[in-house]
Amino acid sequence: MLKIILRILISFSFTFALFNSVNAAEVTQLDEGVVAVDSRSTALRSQGIKQAFEDVILKNSGTQSALSNEKIKQQLNSASSLMTQYGYFEQDSQLFLKVNFDHKRIINLLREAGLPVWGKQRPLTLVWLVNEHNGERDILNDASTVEDRNVFNRESAARGVPLLFPLMDLDDAMKVGVNDIRGQFTENVANASLRYQANYFVMATIAPQGSGYQYQMALYPREKDAQALQMTSLVNHSGESASADEAVAAMVGAISQYYVEQYAVADSGERNTTKLTFSEVTDIRQLVAVERYLAQLSAIKHASIGKIQGETVEFNVNLFGDEADLHRLMALDPRIGILNPITESSLDYSSFEPIEASQKETQIYYWKGQ
Known part of the structure; x- marks a missing residue:
């Protein structure tokens, strides 16, 4: 895993930190x-x-x-x-x-301006790309030095979308081949992707066509829905471009747009509020860390301590969007653990007034730290 982390360095103005035991990336230098x-x-x-x-x-x-x-x-x-x-x-x-x-x-x-704000904590995407040059096809890998890899790096930097590529070592080669990606044999690629701990993976192709290029891509979640018989793509995008650079830009743009819809939060203009409960807060350092964490979340306008009881701290939170936006962001962060799963009914807006337990199940988090 360390080998993967060390190699994923984006040139120029974009860097991100990986948490090697979980699937997340923190984007830095957004200014x-x-x-x-x-x-x-x-x-x-x-x-x-x-x-x-x-x-x-x-x-x-x-x-x-x-x-x-x-x-x-x-x-x-x-x-x-x-x-x-x-x-x-x-x-x-x-x-x-x-x-x-x-x-x-x-x-x-x-x-x-009424625009969405995308925070530092962002999904990590594993890219399985079949490239075609001079009639030969191969899978772009982590060690590739070809220009196509540099183009992905530049687009990743411009969009703030953390990307990584498979090592294509013996483990990968035994599970995934060119035809698996071109034929959209999703299960094979999904199984091979698990070792990388990415939130999502992409299956894509770029191939010369006439004087230009043809490209296609499909974005998938790390694991299929428990109720689904097979994996379903979240985004499908294809087209023709004048250059391979434009094809890469179009694909990364499509990925970025999906993530923005899921994780970027615009101000709804409404006074939405909720409560957040953190358990196992054992000292003042943890409490300060949680407060700082909540203060930087793009879904939160303001958070303040409402109640402390033993090792449990309850925060009153004012939201830019709705409660579902907040929980999606927190589920993405590797520093946050969940003690009990949230229910569908708890995604409704809430207020600071008391709510009967039968009406709303409280989501309980704990701070794992870095």
């Missing part, structure tokens, strides 16, 4: 944009700051449509007012401009 420039001239710097601003908006909202929002377009003209610092660096003889923005003000801007 940073990196843009290739030809010189350090004032004009190119101004243009680069605007591009970096758009990149940061895209990473924090997750949706391309955010760049068409009127409030975002207005702010673009004064993007430097949200900038905290900038600098230059060179890599492989190319000059880059790195720009950092005030993350809190970026999030406030998205909220004011």
Whole structure:
């Protein structure tokens, strides 16, 4: 597993931390944009700051449509007012401009614009891709150095979508072949994916067609629904593109859009509230850690301690969206454990007033930490 973690390093402005015992990734540097420039001239710097601003908006909202929002377009003209610092660096003889923005003000801007906000904790996606070059087909693997892998890295960075690739060692090779992916033999690929502890996996192909490329992809959850006879894809996307780069961008964009719908939270404009219960809080350090954790969740406006009884702490929580949004986010986080499963009825909005136990089952969490 350590070998996998060490290899999953995204170049330039995007990094994420994997939790090696669970399936999650924490995206960092969401306030940073990196843009290739030809010189350090004032004009190119101004243009680069605007591009970096758009990149940061895209990473924090997750949706391309955010760049068409009127409030975002207005702010673009004064993007430097949200900038905290900038600098230059060179890599492989190319000059880059790195720009950092005030993350809190970026999030406030998205909220004011009525756009979704995608937090740091994001799904980890394993990509099984059959690539075709010069009539030969192979599976893009973790050690691949071909340009296609670099394109995935760049799109992963631009979208803030953590991706990893199979090792294609003997274990993988015995379970998955090119025809399994091309033929959508989902069960074989799903079984091979379990060792990687990813939240989702993708089966995809890119192949030359005429003067362009044809691509197709399907996104699947880590495990099939207990009630289902077979795995069902969550997203299917296919099309033609002028280049392999455009094909990769289209696929990563489709993955990103699905995750935004599931995990990004916009302000509903309603005063939705709920209670959160954490058990096994044994000392002040754990309590502070839980408070900090809740404060940074994109689904929460405000959280405060409502009651402490022994090792159990109850929080009063104001929400941007609804309670289902909150529990989806918390289920994704490896630092959070669940003591009892949530029921369908408990996804309704709640208030700070007492609720009879027969009406609502309380979700109880505990803090596992890093």
